[in-house]
Structure formats: structure tokens, C-alpha cells
Amino acid sequence: MTFQDSIRIGFSKYADFTGTASRPEYWWFFLFLVLGSLVAMALSFWLSMVFSLATIVPSLAAATRRLHDTGRSGWWLLISLVPLVGGIVLIVLLAQEGTSLARAEG
Known part of the structure; x- marks a missing residue:
């Protein structure tokens, strides 16, 4: 999967x-979101706000699909709301290898 393919998907x-x-699909898309945010912030506060609002639903959808690939529910995204450790736990979950069962179902 290429960088362009992941953005398109x-x-x-x-x-x-x-x-x-x-x-690869998730992390290339995540890299695009981070780079896009950095560029938008460097150019204008309002541009960064527009970029953030335009990409919030796609980023949540991609993370949910990534969690599905690891055999988990999208509700696991809520763990990021736990102070200090929630974000770290979510990154670990998103970085895990997908399960063959989840790929067969989804």
C-alpha cells in the first residue's frame, strides 16, 4: 500500500x-494527517481549524477500522480519554498486527 493509496482510501x-x-493503510493515513496539520498550523490558525474539522470523521473511521482489524470494537477509541495512559494504550492497540479472523470477516 502506497502513501497515495492510503490517503485515497x-x-x-x-x-x-x-x-x-x-x-500500512492506517499509519500512512495518520502520517498524512500529522503532516497536513503541521503545514496548516504553520500557515494559519484558521486553516488548521478547517483542516482539523475536515479530517476528524475520516481519522475516527480509519482508527475504528484499524481496531476492527485487530479484533477489537471501535469503542476502544474511548480509552484515549483516560488521562496519561489512555493514549499510549490506544497507540499500542493500533500498532498491533491484525488478526486473520478479522480480515476474513471484514
Whole structure:
């Protein structure tokens, strides 16, 4: 999966919270979101706000599909709300290898 493919899939499935997303698909899309945010912040506060609002649903959908690939529910995204450790736990969950069962179902 290439960088461009993951961006295309990320936005074409912008509100698709079903199915799965492979590790490369998710992390390339995540890299695009981080780089886009940095560029937008460097240019203008308002541009960064627009970029953030435009990418919040696609980023949540991609993370949910990634969790599905690891055999977990999208509700695991809520663990990031736990102070200090929640974000770390979520990164570990998102970085895990997908299960063959989840790929067969999704």
C-alpha cells in the first residue's frame, strides 16, 4: 500500500466505520494527517481549524477500522480519554498486527 493509496482510501471511506484497515493503510493515513496539520498550523490558525474539522470523521473511521482489524470494537477509541495512559494504550492497540479472523470477516 502506497502513501497515495492510503490517503485515497482514507477519504473514500471517510464515514465507513465498518470493515478493516491494514497497518500500512492506517499509519500512512495518520502520517498524512500529522503532516497536513503541521503545514496548516504553520500557515494559519484558521486553516488548521478547517483542516482539523475536515479530517476528524475520516481519522475516527480509519482508527475504528484499524481496531476492527485487530479484533477489537471501535469503542476502544474511548480509552484515549483516560488521562496519561489512555493514549499510549490506544497507540499500542493500533500498532498491533491484525488478526486473520478479522480480515476474513471484514
